[in-house]
Amino acid sequence: MSIAALTAITGLSATNQADVLADLDAQGANLLVVSPAVGVDDAPAYLRESAPAMTARIPGVESVAVVRAVPNRVHAYKSDLVPAGQTNGLEVVAVAPDYFAAVGSSFEAGRAFDEAGRSLPEAVLGSEAARLLSVGDVGQRLWVGGEWYLVTGILNPRPLVGGLDSSVLLGDRWAEQALWVDRSTSAGGTAGSEAGHIVSLTISTESHRLGEVRQVLAPTVDPARSGAVSVSGASALAASRAIVDDSLSLLVLALAAVALLVGAIGIANTMVVAVIERRGEIGLRRALGARPGHIARQFLLEGVLLAGVGGVLGWMLGAGAVLAVALFGGQVPVLPFYGVLLYPAVAVVVGVLAGLHPALRAARVPPTVALRSS
Amino acid sequence: MSGLLDPGAVDPVLRLTGVSREYGGALPVRAVDDVSLSVASGEIVALVGASGSGKSSLLALMGALDVPDRGQVHIAGLAVSAMGDRLRSAVRARYIGFVFQQFHLLPTLSAVENVGLGLLYSGVEARQRRLRADAALDRVGLATRRRHRPAELSGGEQQRVAVARALVGEPALVLADEPTGALDSEAGATVMHLLREIAQSGTAVVVVTHDREIASSLGRRIHLRDGRLVDDQVRA
Numbered sequence: 001m002s003i004a005a006l007t008a009i010t011g012l013s014a015t016n017q018a019d020v021l022a023d024l025d026a027q028g029a030n031l032l033v034v035s036p037a038v039g040v041d042d043a044p045a046y047l048r049e050s051a052p053a054m055t056a057r058i059p060g061v062e063s064v065a066v067v068r069a070v071p072n073r074v075h076a077y078k079s080d081l082v083p084a085g086q087t088n089g090l091e092v093v094a095v096a097p098d099y100f101a102a103v104g105s106s107f108e109a110g111r112a113f114d115e116a117g118r119s120l121p122e123a124v125l126g127s128e129a130a131r132l133l134s135v136g137d138v139g140q141r142l143w144v145g146g147e148w149y150l151v152t153g154i155l156n157p158r159p160l161v162g163g164l165d166s167s168v169l170l171g172d173r174w175a176e177q178a179l180w181v182d183r184s185t186s187a188g189g190t191a192g193s194e195a196g197h198i199v200s201l202t203i204s205t206e207s208h209r210l211g212e213v214r215q216v217l218a219p220t221v222d223p224a225r226s227g228a229v230s231v232s233g234a235s236a237l238a239a240s241r242a243i244v245d246d247s248l249s250l251l252v253l254a255l256a257a258v259a260l261l262v263g264a265i266g267i268a269n270t271m272v273v274a275v276i277e278r279r280g281e282i283g284l285r286r287a288l289g290a291r292p293g294h295i296a297r298q299f300l301l302e303g304v305l306l307a308g309v310g311g312v313l314g315w316m317l318g319a320g321a322v323l324a325v326a327l328f329g330g331q332v333p334v335l336p337f338y339g340v341l342l343y344p345a346v347a348v349v350v351g352v353l354a355g356l357h358p359a360l361r362a363a364r365v366p367p368t369v370a371l372r373s374s
Numbered sequence: 375m376s377g378l379l380d381p382g383a384v385d386p387v388l389r390l391t392g393v394s395r396e397y398g399g400a401l402p403v404r405a406v407d408d409v410s411l412s413v414a415s416g417e418i419v420a421l422v423g424a425s426g427s428g429k430s431s432l433l434a435l436m437g438a439l440d441v442p443d444r445g446q447v448h449i450a451g452l453a454v455s456a457m458g459d460r461l462r463s464a465v466r467a468r469y470i471g472f473v474f475q476q477f478h479l480l481p482t483l484s485a486v487e488n489v490g491l492g493l494l495y496s497g498v499e500a501r502q503r504r505l506r507a508d509a510a511l512d513r514v515g516l517a518t519r520r521r522h523r524p525a526e527l528s529g530g531e532q533q534r535v536a537v538a539r540a541l542v543g544e545p546a547l548v549l550a551d552e553p554t555g556a557l558d559s560e561a562g563a564t565v566m567h568l569l570r571e572i573a574q575s576g577t578a579v580v581v582v583t584h585d586r587e588i589a590s591s592l593g594r595r596i597h598l599r600d601g602r603l604v605d606d607q608v609r610a
């Protein structure tokens with residue numbers, strides 16, 4: 001029974017744990033954002049062009065999403081009638097089509113711009129940006145940097161990717177070929193030198209390697225000036241992920257220990273009662289020539305069998321419970337596979353420990369009880 | 375005497391010399407008080423006395439279930455009073471058969487398996503145990519009941535299974551504690567008949583009994599009172 005509890009507890013918690021962790025990952029707990037540290041002179045700073053390729057080589061990194069700058073003058077408005085000052089604080093950046101998958105965002109409406117749209121005046125809006133610009137659906141137009149853009153997609157909220165919700169995302173090739181070139185050729189400004197520079201990287205990691213990736217990230221992005229790189233992440237979430245991972249395991253361990261203890265006490269109690277009830281049999285066996293060791297061995301074996309059979313049955317019962325609960329809760333059942341062999345084995349060990357005392361008691365029953373009880 | 379075996383004492387099978395046994399702490403009760411006696415092979419002896427006269431205590435000493443505080447017990451020439459628990463267990467397995475008032479059959483085992491228990495601790499292998507148990511059941515006239523459980527047998531049949539268990543190991547000494555106490559007179563007579571047959575085949579038999587009729591039907595009667603041997607007479 002206690003093995004059933006053990007299996008159920010570990011199984012249920014593993015199921016829940018997997019669920020919670022998947023949830024946290026979906027929220028972006030496994031994301032890191034790299035951006036240049038703002039210098040003392042407040043000059044715009046950018047990451048090196050080699051950074052994405054270098055970063056992708058760090059073990060544990062699953063994908064790297066690049067965000068590039070657009071010229072300072074480019075802001076987004078609902079229409080050409082909105083005064084230039086009312087930018088709503090929206091940020092306009094340029095990204096590649098694979099950016100959305102890399103940061104794990106999903107679309108409330110529409111889709112990402114494709115390879116063709118990457119070079120066209122199309123925009124994808126973060127959820128907050130869509131609300132502020134009163135854009136309810138794709139197909140609407142947007143006034144950005146003095147031109148009309150077609151809204152092709154609206155994102156679901158993704159608060160953990162810094163700034164994404166209030167961003168207006170343009171195609172990187174369009175930005176490079178139209179925005180930067182346009183400005184640098186027509187006005188001959190200084191912007192040309194910063195054309196399409198990388199303003200941040202969003203890095204998705206294998207969740208359990210987040211910490212190690214984070215440590216090597218800054219030196220990888222800029223080996224010469226790692227201090228000029230700031231790495232941020234959903235650190236609170238990452239921390240809570242670690243806590244969920246550890247504390248649930250610890251909690252489970254504690255519960256399992258209690259379950260085993262209860263089981264051991266149960267077995268020991270059953271055996272002690274058996275020894276008392278079977279004093280006559282013990283006396284008889286002693287009279288027939290059984291040595292104390294024979295009696296102890298017999299009772300120990302019975303305890304082990306009791307525990308072993310109970311362990312197997314308990315595992316089946318517990319596994320059934322986990323399956324049932326998971327199916328009802330719509331979760332994917334997670335059963336530690338080692339349980340099949342481990343728990344019955346644990347049960348046997350517990351059986352030995354719990355049976356030891358009763359067995360020794362049985363061995364001490366004097367053989368004369370066979371005579372006395374008659 | 376050096377060693378456990380006294381070569382001159384193999385017969386009598388059972389010899390008690392000045393044996394005493396006390397129980398209890400603050401107010402000790404002397405259950406057996408300076409008893410000396412011997413029983414030869416082929417002899418059948420009645421051990422009689424009122425309740426509390428020390429019969430069961432004496433039987434426990436004779437059966438190497440207990441050791442005396444003083445005096446010596448020899449079984450088949452072996453000084454069991456000087457032995458530890460393990461050796462005494464071996465002596466019981468090899469030389470002694472017990473028959474109890476309440477039969478003490480294991481309810482989950484068949485008749486033949488119960489009889490086989492008598493050989494379990496002598497190191498006889500399973501097939502041999504079964505063959506010899508079959509033969510012993512045949513000897514007590516229960517060959518047809520070998521697969522029956524104790525609950526399916528009458529009291530008399532159960533006690534005959536117990537007798538078969540006692541003699542399956544071909545012991546030198548059979549100790550029976552009120553073997554007819556739980557039986558009607560007819561079944562009791564059958565069991566007593568079996569015990570007499572066992573004695574005739576050369577085994578020493580000691581029967582504890584309250585029954586005067588049975589006691590007087592046996593060749594020798596030992597009378598115990600307050601732990602002392604007060605009478606030991608061989609009937610002419």
